Amino acid sequence: MEDTKKKLWLRSKIAKIVLLAVVAFLAGYFFKSLSQHPPTVAEDKHASLQAVRQKWTCSMHPQIITDKPGKCPICLMDLIPVPSVGDDIREREISFSEAAIKLMEIETTPVKRKFVTAEIRMVGKIDYDETRLKNITAWVPGRIDRLYVDFTGITVNKGDHMVYLYSPELLSSQAELLQTVKAVQKINPESSELIKRSTLATLEAAREKLRLLGLQKRQIEEIEKTGQLTDHLTIYAPMGGVVIERHATEGMYVGTGSKIYTIADLSHLWVKLDAYESDMMWIRYGQQVEFTTEAYPGEVFKGKISFIDPVLNAKTRTIKLRVNVDNPEGKLKPEMFVKAIVRSSVAVGGRVMAPEMAGKWICPMHLDVVKTQAGSCDICGMDLVTTESLGYVKADTPKEAPIVIPASAPLITGKRAVVYVQLPDKERPTYEGREVVLGPRAGDYYIVKSGLSEGEIVVTNGNFKIDSAMQIQAKPSMMSKEGEKAPMGHHSH
Numbered sequence: 001m002e003d004t005k006k007k008l009w010l011r012s013k014i015a016k017i018v019l020l021a022v023v024a025f026l027a028g029y030f031f032k033s034l035s036q037h038p039p040t041v042a043e044d045k046h047a048s049l050q051a052v053r054q055k056w057t058c059s060m061h062p063q064i065i066t067d068k069p070g071k072c073p074i075c076l077m078d079l080i081p082v083p084s085v086g087d088d089i090r091e092r093e094i095s096f097s098e099a100a101i102k103l104m105e106i107e108t109t110p111v112k113r114k115f116v117t118a119e120i121r122m123v124g125k126i127d128y129d130e131t132r133l134k135n136i137t138a139w140v141p142g143r144i145d146r147l148y149v150d151f152t153g154i155t156v157n158k159g160d161h162m163v164y165l166y167s168p169e170l171l172s173s174q175a176e177l178l179q180t181v182k183a184v185q186k187i188n189p190e191s192s193e194l195i196k197r198s199t200l201a202t203l204e205a206a207r208e209k210l211r212l213l214g215l216q217k218r219q220i221e222e223i224e225k226t227g228q229l230t231d232h233l234t235i236y237a238p239m240g241g242v243v244i245e246r247h248a249t250e251g252m253y254v255g256t257g258s259k260i261y262t263i264a265d266l267s268h269l270w271v272k273l274d275a276y277e278s279d280m281m282w283i284r285y286g287q288q289v290e291f292t293t294e295a296y297p298g299e300v301f302k303g304k305i306s307f308i309d310p311v312l313n314a315k316t317r318t319i320k321l322r323v324n325v326d327n328p329e330g331k332l333k334p335e336m337f338v339k340a341i342v343r344s345s346v347a348v349g350g351r352v353m354a355p356e357m358a359g360k361w362i363c364p365m366h367l368d369v370v371k372t373q374a375g376s377c378d379i380c381g382m383d384l385v386t387t388e389s390l391g392y393v394k395a396d397t398p399k400e401a402p403i404v405i406p407a408s409a410p411l412i413t414g415k416r417a418v419v420y421v422q423l424p425d426k427e428r429p430t431y432e433g434r435e436v437v438l439g440p441r442a443g444d445y446y447i448v449k450s451g452l453s454e455g456e457i458v459v460t461n462g463n464f465k466i467d468s469a470m471q472i473q474a475k476p477s478m479m480s481k482e483g484e485k486a487p488m489g490h491h492s493h
Contacts, residue, residue: 054100055082059468069103080104080465082472092476093423094469095430106429106462108422109409111452113401118282118344118442122321124273126293126336129324132265134238138254139214142167145232147250149243149261156237156263163235163260173213174229177206181224241265269332271303271323273340277312280319281440282344286367286387289323291340296331305342306367324368346402346442360387404445409458410438411467411478418478420466422457431459431466433476 056079058064058072069079081100096104146164149156156162180203187199210220214233223229245262248254271291275283287305292298303325312319323340325332361384363369363377375384410417417438420431436451452458459466470477 054097056080057082057472059465059472062472078465080468080472082469090432092433092470093430094433094466094473094475095426095428096469097428101429104462104465106466107460108457109406109460111403111405111448111454111456111458113454114404114445115401116346116404116442116445116447118346118440120275120279120282120342120344122273122275122279122340122342124271124321124338124340126325126332126334126338127270127272128244128264128266128334129268129270132239132241132268134241134263134265135259136162136235136237136261136263138163138165138235138256138258138260139212140165140167140169140233141255142169142233142253144248144250144252144254144260147246147248147260149246152243152246154243155241156243157240158237160237161234162237165233165235165254166231167233168231170210170213170215170233171229171231173206173209174223177203177210177220177223178227178229180206235260237263239263239265264334266330266332266334267327269325269327269334270306271325271338271340273321273323273338274313274316274318275321277317277319280308282346283308283321283342284344285364286362286370287342287344289340289342291323291338293332293336293338295333295336301325301332301338304367344442346447361385362387402439403448403452403454404442405448405452405458406460407441407444407446408460409463410436410446411463412438413478416478418467419452420459420463421452422459424457433467433470433478 054067056066056069058075058077059080060077061072061074064072064074064079065082066079069081071077072079081096081104143166144163145166148161148163180199183199184203187196207220210223211217214235215223216236219234241263243261244264245259247259247261254260271289273289283305285305285308289303289305290300291303292300303323305321306324307322309320359372361371361374363380363382363384365382366377366379369377369379369384370387371384376382377384405419410419417436418433419436421434423430423432434451437449439447439449441447467477
């Protein structure tokens with residue numbers, strides 16, 4: 001029985017060995033025949049497609065390489081295509097397939113000359129016009145017997161009576177006036193011209209003295225007519241406005257020059273604004289400012305810049321501006337908060353363009369005084385200056401327009417700015433990284449000082465993806481200066 005089992009086991013073992021030998025023989029024959037026949041056309045085409053298939057990688061983790069676009073499994077950033085490198089691709093250039101360009105959503109725009117507008121937004125508040133504030137004071141020492149305006153906030157007109165003041169000092173000046181009047185009346189027609197002129201001059205001096213003490217012309221004429229002296233003086237409002245302060249009370253003794261009331265003319269106000277120092281290149285005297293208030297939503301008020309503080313606030317890094325505003329309806333109130341905007345048209349070199357101001361003469365003290373020729377200010381008598389001396393230029397020809405690019409085009413690292421320029425006459429979309437010198441930003445554009453020419457095509461969307469591909473290939477990018485190469489990948493320590 002045991003002999004029979006041993007024989008069956010031995011036969012099974014021999015059968016397995018024979019089967020393995022047959023399989024090995026057939027496999028060797030198959031691979032040998034395969035190697036003796038070249039691949040078919042379909043197989044060759046498939047291999048070529050595999051060779052040019054676009055690969056995708058992560059700009060932050062270049063070890064991630066896939067056959068399809070998507071998200072990086074580590075940082076979840078969008079994968080970028082691995083660019084192909086041709087023989088004609090230079091150090092700062094990179095090329096992509098048309099399919100990759102679409103997936104990267106690259107957008108371009110031509111570099112052009114264009115007049116652009118910078119919008120400077122500011123905040124501030126309304127204040128009194130200091131040139132339209134008047135103090136009602138006592139011109140002679142005395143006692144206040146009557147205050148006709150009892151509280152602040154009252155609107156008064158020019159010439160309204162304000163104060164009734166008792167002052168003994170008025171008596172001696174009035175007596176002197178009456179004596180001079182009598183002297184004039186006694187002049188003999190046969191008297192010399194010298195005596196006549198001297199007496200009349202004395203009379204005029206007595207009248208002027210009373211005017212300087214606060215008496216009006218009609219009060220002086222009344223004294224001369226009646227010959228009656230008065231020890232009381234009525235003080236009148238020197239201008240119309242609102243009484244904003246009351247400094248005295250009835251029965252109070254005041255000295256010469258003591259303030260009794262303060263009146264403000266609210267038909268003309270100041271708006272004081274805070275402008276950042278980075279915006280000062282757009283600010284000019286005489287520019288129009290538009291502003292809104294919380295009290296009148298949707299209503300836009302306008303004024304002109306009349307003063308630019310020569311000193312910067314070191315804490316806030318701002319500069320105070322003053323805007324002259326007309327307030328005929330009295331809607332605006334001092335201490336109201338405002339939001340303002342200045343729109344500056346920009347010419348070559350970042351200069352402020354104002355065709356309506358160019359070639360004219362303006363008063364640096366009163367900017368509302370603008371003339372077409374040299375002269376003096378009608379208000380203060382100062383010599384007018386040219387508007388060009390205040391920073392205005394006239395630019396109405398295309399040559400005066402600055403070269404600009406959209407604000408999304410440059411990649412800015414602080415001290416450097418890089419743009420990607422699409423190169424013409426290339427079989428595949430090819431881009432060149434180029435450092436440019438930028439001027440100030442004006443709205444949605446940057447002014448280009450150097451590095452680009454009119455008509456060149458710059459990338460406005462997808463430029464960061466191109467830059468990441470440059471870094472992966474260890475080419476100069478926004479992260480490396482001209483001539484330097486970007487480091488390969490990340491190194492762990």
